[in-house]
Amino acid sequence: MAKYNPVQFIQEVRQEVSKVTWPTWKEVWITTIMVLIMVSLAAVFFLVTDQVIGWLVQLVLGGR
Incomplete structure (x- = not known):
């Protein structure tokens, strides 16, 4: 095991x-x-993407 010298470190x-x-x-x-x-x-970008995907899912599933 190597010696540890804090001053040298x-x-x-x-x-x-x-x-x-x-x-x-x-x-x-x-x-x-x-x-x-x-x-x-x-x-x-992610806000708009999330809104568009949410709108498409509602459209496909017949949501309100």
């Missing part, structure tokens, strides 16, 4: 984190807005 983590390319605030905001728009579009 923290040093390795800091090394790896320093290699990460962090997004700018502008990139974060643009991405957030894009996600919100896509979620809204998906919600509207």
